[in-house]
Amino acid sequence: MATSARRTPASRARTTIPQVSWRAPQPAPIVLVSGPEEICAERAIAGIREYLRAEDPSLEVTDLRADDYEVGTLLAVTSPSLFGEPRLVRVTGVEKCSDAFLAEAVSYLAVPQDGATVVLRHTGASVRGKKLLDAVRAGQGGGIEIACPAVKRDSDRFDFAAGEFSAARKRIAPGALRTLVSAFADDLTELAAACQQLISDVPGDVTEAVVERYYGGRVETSAFAVADTAIAGRYGDALVSLRHALASGADPVPLVAAIASKLRTMARVAGNRESSSALAARLGLKDWQVDRARRDLSGWSDASLGIAIQAAARADAEVKGGSRDSIFALERLITVIATKAPYGS
Known part of the structure; x- marks a missing residue:
């Protein structure tokens, strides 16, 4: 279901829309997925699709590129069809969007289409599209934001991996978790894949011996x-x-x-x-x-x-x-x- 923006005094914060975890994404008329961590953004966008498809299997999904945009496309793909199926529009490359997309997206915020969820993916790699982001964050369009900041510190990677096991309701020994994080300290995507492999392959709790058996060579170096x-x-x-x-x-x-x-x-x-x-x-x-x-x-x-x-x-x-x-x-x-x-x- 759509999530309405909370109203907070301008003096408290510039962002007035709800901030939603990428682990528990939910649809809204506008969903801003911001930040550079691609694995988290992919999970969030996939979660929104699954949420909407569970509500209505007839969901129509359209992918647009904001940097290679044809005038009028956004309104065309968000407009209700003859049978009124829900629509999900996933827009990538907002950080390098064309002038045409920027103008139409800002205008769209004033009159979002009923039954449409528009996901805007902005990596933060540039300030391009700032006008659109500011408008979304100010509450125009009734949107939410899913932040995906860079995971760089060891403690952040530890939290990420712990969250993978917690979400799957799978127990992992603290020492095993630390060893796993150390083994994949340079690549969050590989760490996520390693967590998912252990979650799916290992019956029962994940111990240090299990992690050593799966990734011992990687751990040693x-x-x-x-x-x-x-x-x-x-x-x-x-x-x-x-x-x-x-x-x-x-x-x-x-x-x-x-x-x-x-x-x-x-x-x-x-x-x-x-x-x-x-x-x-x-x-x-x-x-x-x-x-x-x-x-x-x-x-x-x-x-x-x-x-x-x-x-x-x-x-x-x-x-x-x-x-x-x-x-x-x-x-x-x-x-x-x-x-x-x-x-x-």
Whole structure:
């Protein structure tokens, strides 16, 4: 069913339409699907189609490109047919829309057609179409917005994967979830596919052993696996893991970033006696990140942690162009962390 826009004072926010999760999409006369994360946008748009088709199997679906648009098309495909079937119009490329589409779409907001749902996909890659987005967000057309922001942080990927299993009512062990996220840290689409494979293939709960069996080779070469073995003081294993990661195409810059991120989290958690949940809330972390950092701190002192953080800062500069040999810079960083001593001491 269509969702009406909530009215909020202009002083509170420029966006006056409801914000809907991509995991629970619903139709409205206008649905703005915004943001760069394509896998989330695809899920949202597919969910709207399934919702409408469940209500009426005679749903008519039309796809339009806003950058290759013929004048009059939007009104033609949204107008009621002889038998009054519901219509779903999916418009892609709004971030590069033509002048003709922009003008007709803005005009359409004033008189949306009964029984029609128009989905506008805008990746945010440009400001093109801003006039249309502003009008939708101001409440014209009685629309909703489904935001699909970029998933970049490890904690965001963790939340994404946890949501996949939660939506499927499938239990996964926290350690297994973390291992899975680490294995697919660079590609959210692959992470989503891995989650769906485990959900469909594995009877019962998903354990760490299951994830290792399915994706063990991938896990071994992830950036966080390199960081974990080095921080644990397993020098030989850390170097082997590093070489495997590099051999499989890993870039030195995100490798150093992963290591530095873990060290910074350890430093923030060190010496704090708050509960995991309280500390996580105060620092903007997840409970499991605090618990993991506390385990990682075993055997570390303030001095050795400071040395490691300085080494990570130096390596970061070197792999970004400050050195001719980024591999050597990485190996030196692993040596400092795994031995908890300045390089060459």
